[in-house]
Amino acid sequence: MNHRLIIFFICVIAAAVGLAETLSGCVSFLCHDTPADIRALLICAAATLAAGAAGCAIFRPRTEQHRKAGLREGYAVAAFGWLAASILGALPFFFAAKMKWYDALFESASGFTTTGVALIHAEDPEHNLPGYILTNGEMLKNGVESLSHGIVFWRALESWLGGMGIVVLALAVLPMLNRGSQMLYNAETPGLKSSDTQIAPRIKSSAKILWGIYFGITALETILLKFAGMDFFEALCNSFTTVSTGGFCTRQNSIAAFGSTPITLIVLFFMFISGVNFFLHVRFLSGKPLSYFKDEEFRVYTSILVSVSCIIAISLLVQGDAYHVARGDGFIASMAVVGQAFRDATFQVTSIMTSSGFSIGDYCSWPHIAVALLVGISVIGGCGGSTAGGLKCVRALLVWRQSLTEIKHNIFPQLVTGVYLNDIRVKAPAVQKAVAFFIAYIGVIILFAMLIPLVCPACEWQTGLSASISCLSNVGPGVGQIGPAADFDWLNLWAKLLLSLEMIIGRLELFTILVLFLPSFWRK
Numbered sequence: 001m002n003h004r005l006i007i008f009f010i011c012v013i014a015a016a017v018g019l020a021e022t023l024s025g026c027v028s029f030l031c032h033d034t035p036a037d038i039r040a041l042l043i044c045a046a047a048t049l050a051a052g053a054a055g056c057a058i059f060r061p062r063t064e065q066h067r068k069a070g071l072r073e074g075y076a077v078a079a080f081g082w083l084a085a086s087i088l089g090a091l092p093f094f095f096a097a098k099m100k101w102y103d104a105l106f107e108s109a110s111g112f113t114t115t116g117v118a119l120i121h122a123e124d125p126e127h128n129l130p131g132y133i134l135t136n137g138e139m140l141k142n143g144v145e146s147l148s149h150g151i152v153f154w155r156a157l158e159s160w161l162g163g164m165g166i167v168v169l170a171l172a173v174l175p176m177l178n179r180g181s182q183m184l185y186n187a188e189t190p191g192l193k194s195s196d197t198q199i200a201p202r203i204k205s206s207a208k209i210l211w212g213i214y215f216g217i218t219a220l221e222t223i224l225l226k227f228a229g230m231d232f233f234e235a236l237c238n239s240f241t242t243v244s245t246g247g248f249c250t251r252q253n254s255i256a257a258f259g260s261t262p263i264t265l266i267v268l269f270f271m272f273i274s275g276v277n278f279f280l281h282v283r284f285l286s287g288k289p290l291s292y293f294k295d296e297e298f299r300v301y302t303s304i305l306v307s308v309s310c311i312i313a314i315s316l317l318v319q320g321d322a323y324h325v326a327r328g329d330g331f332i333a334s335m336a337v338v339g340q341a342f343r344d345a346t347f348q349v350t351s352i353m354t355s356s357g358f359s360i361g362d363y364c365s366w367p368h369i370a371v372a373l374l375v376g377i378s379v380i381g382g383c384g385g386s387t388a389g390g391l392k393c394v395r396a397l398l399v400w401r402q403s404l405t406e407i408k409h410n411i412f413p414q415l416v417t418g419v420y421l422n423d424i425r426v427k428a429p430a431v432q433k434a435v436a437f438f439i440a441y442i443g444v445i446i447l448f449a450m451l452i453p454l455v456c457p458a459c460e461w462q463t464g465l466s467a468s469i470s471c472l473s474n475v476g477p478g479v480g481q482i483g484p485a486a487d488f489d490w491l492n493l494w495a496k497l498l499l500s501l502e503m504i505i506g507r508l509e510l511f512t513i514l515v516l517f518l519p520s521f522w523r524k
Contacts, residue, residue, distance in 0.1 A: 001522070002073050004059050009077040010084050011055030017088045018049025020157055024092065028150025031233065037148040040096035048088045072521060078512045082504055086112050089158055097151045098134040102493050109500040111158030112165075113507035114387065116247025116357040116476035117499070120144050121487040132489060143252035149233065155248045156237035162507070163244025163274075163387040164214045213281050218243045221270045228262040242270045245387045247357025247476045254359045254484070261343070267358060268347045275301065275354030275382030296422050297394045301383050304393070305349055308377055312370040313345035319367040345370075353377040355389035357476025359484035371479055375466070378475045379445075389474030389506055391441055398426060398434040440510050445469055448502050455494035467491075471499045472506040 025041035086109040093104035103119060110117040122143030123131040132140040140146040218239050225235035234250045241248040251257035255267055273281070276298060283291035292298050316323040323341040344360045351358045352374045363374060381390015401419045408415055419426045445468045452464040459467070459481070466478035467488070477484040488496070505513045515521050 001076065002070075005061055006073055006076045006080065008056060008059040008061060010081050011052045011059060013052070013081040013085055014088055015049055015052030015056060016161075017085050018045050018047075018052050020161060021045035021048055021089075021092060021154065024150050024154040024157060027153045028148060031149035033148040033150050037096055037150055041092055041150045041154070044091040044095055048091060075512050075515050075521075078508060079516055082112065082508055085162075086500070086504060089154075092151060092154050097147060098136050098138070100135055102496050103489075106488070106496045106500050107155070108158065109503045110476075111155050111246065111248065112162035113474050113503040114159050114163050114241075114244045114246035114355065114389070115471060115474040115503045115507075116159065116241065117471065117503070118477060118482075118484075118487045119489050120147070121489055122146075122252045144250065145252055152250055153233075153237060156240040156246075156250075159244040159246025159248050160218070160240035161244075163246060164211060209282060210278055213278060213285065214243065217270065217273065217281075221266065224266050225263060228266055229260055230258070230263065238267070239270070242267050242356065242358075243274050243387065245271065245274050245354045245356040245382070245389070245474075247351070247355075249358060255347075256360050264343065264347055264360065268350055271350045271354050271356045271358070272305070274356075275350070275386050275388040277383040277385035278387075279385050294422070297383050297397060300397055301353075301393045304377060304380065305346075305353060308353075308373050309342070309346040309349045312349060312366070312373060313342040315367040315370050316341040316345060348374065349377065352475060353380065353388075353390070354382045354386075355474045355476070359477060362483060362485040364479055364483035364485065375469065375479060378469055378473050379441075381473055391438065391473075394421070395434045395437055397421065398431055399438045402431050402435060437510065440514065441472070444502070444505065444510060445472055448472070448498060451498055452491075452495050455498065456492045459491065459495060467495075467499060468502065471502040474503060474506050 021041065022045040025038060025045050028038045028041050086105065089108035089112055090101070090104040093099045093107045094101055097104070099107065106117070107119055109115070110119070120132045120140060120143050122145075123129065123139065123141045130139055131143055131146070134140065144152065221239040221242060222232075222235045225238060226232055230238065237248075237250050238255075240246070247254075249255060249257075255264055258264075276292070277295070280291050280295055280298060317338065323337055323344075347358075347360045348363050350356070351360075355378070364371060379391055380396050381392050382388025384392040384394040398419060398421065405417055405419060408417060419431050445465070448468040448471070449461070449465040452467055453459045453461050456464075463478070463481040466480055467482050470476060470478040470482065480486075481490070482488055488499070491499070
């Protein structure tokens with residue numbers, strides 16, 4: 001294994017994190033944070049940037065032998081690079097925000113993996129609960145809103161960098177790994193290996209196109225949110241975490257705190273398009289708008305969103321106390337309640353399925369059928385090639401069709417059939433990868449669901465299962481003790497470290513981390 005090249009790429013990632021922290025320090029200065037906050041951020045940035053730059057200079061590949069790389073180097077760079085980014089990204093939370101070291105690591109992993117888990121919480125006088133307690137003994141009375149502008153911006157920037165980072169990691173970070181980088185990309189969209197799905201002839205060109213679209217979508221949402229009533233800082237930060245499907249909001253009560261229908265609808269729309277395969281956005285901008293509707297995965301993704309939203313909206317109108325239409329209500333008042341039910345249901349379904357994690361309210365108080373459906377779609381996730389987490393619709397579709405094929409074979413053993421996607425027969429190895437990924441996904445969920453209550457006795461098994469699903473799918477809020485009205489702060493050290501690892505495993509598509517545990521991976 002080419003250890004020199006691996007260390008070099010990790011140092012490049014460290015330098016990039018340092019530059020991002022520097023930008024956060026500049027934002028802190030421009031927003032007139034306290035001198036202590038600005039100084040702490042800039043010191044963290046300088047240390048990270050210096051370490052990364054020094055490592056790049058020392059381990060820079062100088063010979064052809066040093067530049068040789070294969071599939072193993074690609075996986076190693078992806079896995080250890082993201083681990084290093086999470087650790088270095090925790091420095092501002094530890095030194096500037098004064099969080100406990102394991103909370104800082106948890107917050108950083110939550111940001112880079114776009115999980116958006118709620119750790120920082122506000123004071124709750126009604127239940128006599130304090131806000132988040134810092135290492136210096138101070139309390140964040142208003143939760144996230146008590147943080148400095150620099151730290152709030154850093155949380156959002158982490159999500160933004162992590163969102164596109166995982167989609168184009170094989171394209172942008174590992175351009176010299178020959179077939180290794182392409183295989184990493186194919187692992188996210190199994191079966192889509194024809195020349196029609198090639199964005200550009202060169203991998204670097206593909207990365208530039210994807211980052212350009214990513215930046216453009218972010219800029220557009222920022223402008224729209226600014227016109228909808230947000231100030232520029234909040235519009236930018238919330239755009240970062242919407243397009244990356246990260247879910248870190250600038251307000252403690254998430255998007256519901258703004259109390260604005262235009263803002264809710266804007267965030268809803270951009271969550272939806274961020275959960276779509278970015279290759280379809282490329283085709284749309286290339287003058288092929290019908291590409292969306294020709295894509296089978298997009299149709300499945302949209303159908304699930306629409307159908308689940310309608311079911312939950314109807315359940316809210318039938319069983320939800322807050323959405324009750326009384327017999328004496330007028331037509332306009334009744335339609336307003338119906339509209340609110342469908343808006344809230346659609347927003348929450350889109351947020352959970354795209355793994356954004358924004359909340360429009362405490363959905364744990366909704367009817368049981370609504371909560372069950374939200375948990376179910378959190379496992380499915382968005383489209384392959386998007387910033388969304390989860391199993392991905394394309395894999396779920398392949399596994400479902402393979403299951404139907406096997407059922408048919410039991411009835412008609414001589415039947416010759418196959419699994420098709422977009423009218424193209426999917427090769428057997430791609431289907432096998434999708435099935436293997438599905439099995440591994442469920443296995444990891446069960447494993448961490450058992451480990452979390454084991455290391456944290458205060459955690460009930462239902463909460464452990466919800467936390468495992470939420471972190472592996474990079475959703476954020478779960479149900480029960482970790483619902484949108486609760487937080488993860490009450491978990492102990494070991495539970496937080498386990499969930500931090502699970503967030504990284506989920507964001508790196510499982511196999512990138514799991515292969516490191518194979519002895520054969522480390523053999524020559």
